[in-house]
Amino acid sequence: MEVPDDAPPQGWIVKGVTTYIYRDFIRWIRYRVGVVSTLVLPAAWLLFVGLALPVKFTGNYLDFITPGILVMTILTAGISSGSLLMFDKILGFLNKFLAMPVPRESILVSKILFISVRGLIQATIILILAVLIGATIMNPLQYGLTYLILFLFGVFISAFSTTVALYLDDHDSFAAFTAMVTMPLFFASSALMPYDVMPGWLSAIAHVNPLSFAIDAIRDVGAGSIPVIPIVLLLVFTAVVVVLSGYVFRKVTV
Amino acid sequence: MTTIQTENLTKNFGDLCAVDNLCLTVDKEIFGLLGPNGSGKTTTVLMLTTLLSQTKGNASICGHDTRREPEKVRDCISYVPQDMAVDTTLTGRENVLIFARLYGVKNPKDRVDELLAVMELTDRADDLAKTYSGGMRRRLELAEALVHEPEVIFLDEPTLGLDVGARKNIWNHIHALNKKGMTIFMTTHYMDEADQYCDRVGIINHGKIAALGNPSELKAHLMKDVITVTIDGEYAPTQLDGTLFVGQLGDTISFTAENGREALPLLVDALNHAGNRVKAMSLREPSLDDVFLQSVGKQEEPKGFEEWKFRMMLHHRGGS
Ligand SMILES: Nc1ncnc2c1ncn2[C@@H]1O[C@H](COP(=O)(O)OP(=O)(O)OP(=O)(O)O)[C@@H](O)[C@H]1O
Ligand SMILES: [Mg+2]
Numbered sequence: 001m002e003v004p005d006d007a008p009p010q011g012w013i014v015k016g017v018t019t020y021i022y023r024d025f026i027r028w029i030r031y032r033v034g035v036v037s038t039l040v041l042p043a044a045w046l047l048f049v050g051l052a053l054p055v056k057f058t059g060n061y062l063d064f065i066t067p068g069i070l071v072m073t074i075l076t077a078g079i080s081s082g083s084l085l086m087f088d089k090i091l092g093f094l095n096k097f098l099a100m101p102v103p104r105e106s107i108l109v110s111k112i113l114f115i116s117v118r119g120l121i122q123a124t125i126i127l128i129l130a131v132l133i134g135a136t137i138m139n140p141l142q143y144g145l146t147y148l149i150l151f152l153f154g155v156f157i158s159a160f161s162t163t164v165a166l167y168l169d170d171h172d173s174f175a176a177f178t179a180m181v182t183m184p185l186f187f188a189s190s191a192l193m194p195y196d197v198m199p200g201w202l203s204a205i206a207h208v209n210p211l212s213f214a215i216d217a218i219r220d221v222g223a224g225s226i227p228v229i230p231i232v233l234l235l236v237f238t239a240v241v242v243v244l245s246g247y248v249f250r251k252v253t254v
Numbered sequence: 255m256t257t258i259q260t261e262n263l264t265k266n267f268g269d270l271c272a273v274d275n276l277c278l279t280v281d282k283e284i285f286g287l288l289g290p291n292g293s294g295k296t297t298t299v300l301m302l303t304t305l306l307s308q309t310k311g312n313a314s315i316c317g318h319d320t321r322r323e324p325e326k327v328r329d330c331i332s333y334v335p336q337d338m339a340v341d342t343t344l345t346g347r348e349n350v351l352i353f354a355r356l357y358g359v360k361n362p363k364d365r366v367d368e369l370l371a372v373m374e375l376t377d378r379a380d381d382l383a384k385t386y387s388g389g390m391r392r393r394l395e396l397a398e399a400l401v402h403e404p405e406v407i408f409l410d411e412p413t414l415g416l417d418v419g420a421r422k423n424i425w426n427h428i429h430a431l432n433k434k435g436m437t438i439f440m441t442t443h444y445m446d447e448a449d450q451y452c453d454r455v456g457i458i459n460h461g462k463i464a465a466l467g468n469p470s471e472l473k474a475h476l477m478k479d480v481i482t483v484t485i486d487g488e489y490a491p492t493q494l495d496g497t498l499f500v501g502q503l504g505d506t507i508s509f510t511a512e513n514g515r516e517a518l519p520l521l522v523d524a525l526n527h528a529g530n531r532v533k534a535m536s537l538r539e540p541s542l543d544d545v546f547l548q549s550v551g552k553q554e555e556p557k558g559f560e561e562w563k564f565r566m567m568l569h570h571r572g573g574s
Contacts (some may be wrong), residue, residue, distance in 0.1 A: 099333040
């Protein structure tokens with residue numbers, strides 16, 4: 001995480017982004033409980049849900065559940081991106097950064113990238129653990145596609161959560177928003193069970209849930225196909241949310 | 255080219271006019287914006303630092319309009335907010351290094367070492383900022399603000415909550431920066447500090463400038479002596495030739511007089527005559543507190559009065 005000392009002026013946005021990421025990174029690793037919890041939580045999820053849950057909907061339930069846990073992890077990680085920005089806002093850092101000549105958008109980009117990449121580190125732990133406890137090993141292309149989908153989904157969620165954080169004024173309302181969004185999204189998705197065993201209403205909701213979208217795409221990858229259309233759509237949605245987030249950011253920081 | 259110039263700078267929050275047609279010119283000096291709580295000091299600073307857009311009017315910093323060329327403005331300023339914001343989980347050095355990199359300065363590591371030395375933080379540079387005292391955190395913030403050698407530095411209450419020694423230390427640094435040609439725009443509640451260190455002060459009340467000028471000039475506008483009277487019960491307005499009512503702060507009433515020693519006995523009579531019960535009186539030279547009281551106290555309605563009076567009492571130290 002070393003930042004190059006001399007970057008050309010036109011690379012200023014890059015320098016801004018890398019420096020902000022460097023800051024969030026050290027703050028994260030200094031806060032040891034935070035590191036442990038980000039790493040242990042997804043593992044716990046996989047073990048409890050994948051191994052301990054008594055219901056088995058499909059043949060290799062572990063292969064079925066892993067994509068769900070992966071996306072769930074990215075969801076909780078991505079949502080916390082707004083939290084990072086919220087604290088910077090409340091504690092007065094944001095105003096200090098906004099008064100600097102470095103392009104303001106680099107703050108936003110850094111939060112989204114940092115959180116998405118941190119989410120991928122968590123995903124890696126789940127993938128390794130899943131194999132250790134009996135999931136099928138995929139080929140490198142499949143892993144690459146899985147990471148791509150997770151990354152896009154991470155950017156999508158963290159851009160969404162930073163946009164909300166920009167609008168809200170205090171951390172309590174943001175925490176309330178997080179709680180309100182995370183659990184319903186997870187349980188009303190295809191994470192835990194296939195559509196055909198869901199009650200009709202749940203299946204209807206799960207079909208339009210962005211979470212299922214990412215989960216299904218990863219399952220397709222696991223089944224050996226390349227889900228081109230879902231990936232392209234995910235790319236489009238992500239681009240829309242990122243642009244929207246940038247727009248809101250400019251609007252609230254005049 | 256003047257460093258800071260505002261024309262009818264105005265900010266409304268709904269019905270509330272926080273800053274009202276402010277016209278100011280500040281150049282290569284230490285300028286202090288003084289005023290009671292909620293008078294619009296922070297709002298003014300936020301507009302000048304491109305963090306808040308004005309409802310009306312213009313402001314330019316180093317010749318750049320804050321609205322049309324905000325990036326250029328940000329290039330020549332530094333801003334230290336009212337609430338201290340240093341990353342406590344980072345070391346002092348890391349805190350400053352982040353700013354040096356964000357500003358894109360050449361050889362950031364050397365520059366950071368240099369500034370930590372100037373701010374007398376070298377021996378604690380590698381400790382986490384959470385172990386720093388309030389004064390050290392303020393100095394750390396100053397170090398961050400100075401990495402890119404700004405032409406103007408905005409300090410919102412830089413000495414709030416610091417002890418006498420730490421305050422003096424911060425002021426010495428500010429003074430030294432100004433000697434090197436930097437313009438300092440700061441807000442404060444501490445009249446005695448403003449009196450001692452600011453080249454010019456502006457007293458702001460309800461978003462309007464109520465008095466502007468060099469502290470000694472402003473004091474000279476008052477007459478030579480100040481008489482303070484402590485009374486028992488309600489104050490009944492009293493008039494006496496040769497004296498002027500300045501303001502009231504709790505049970506203390508202030509007057510100015512051209513010749514205090516002579517006016518003193520006459521004033522006692524006049525006060526008693528008007529029905530006041532005088533408990534104590536004292537005679538002193540005018541201070542910036544009196545200027546403040548005169549420009550702010552008079553037009554203050556009772557409701558707003560209570561709160562700033564409370565703050566004044568908290569901050570009223572060593573003025574007499
Ligand atoms: N974002 C905002 N929305 C609505 N009103 C605001 C906002 N910011 C400030 N105000 C109001 O504008 C007025 C001026 O506030 P400001 O913070 O500029 O005062 P101040 O002089 O800095 O006070 P203090 O000495 O307490 O720091 C106050 O009445 C305040 O309530
Ligand atoms: Mg203020």
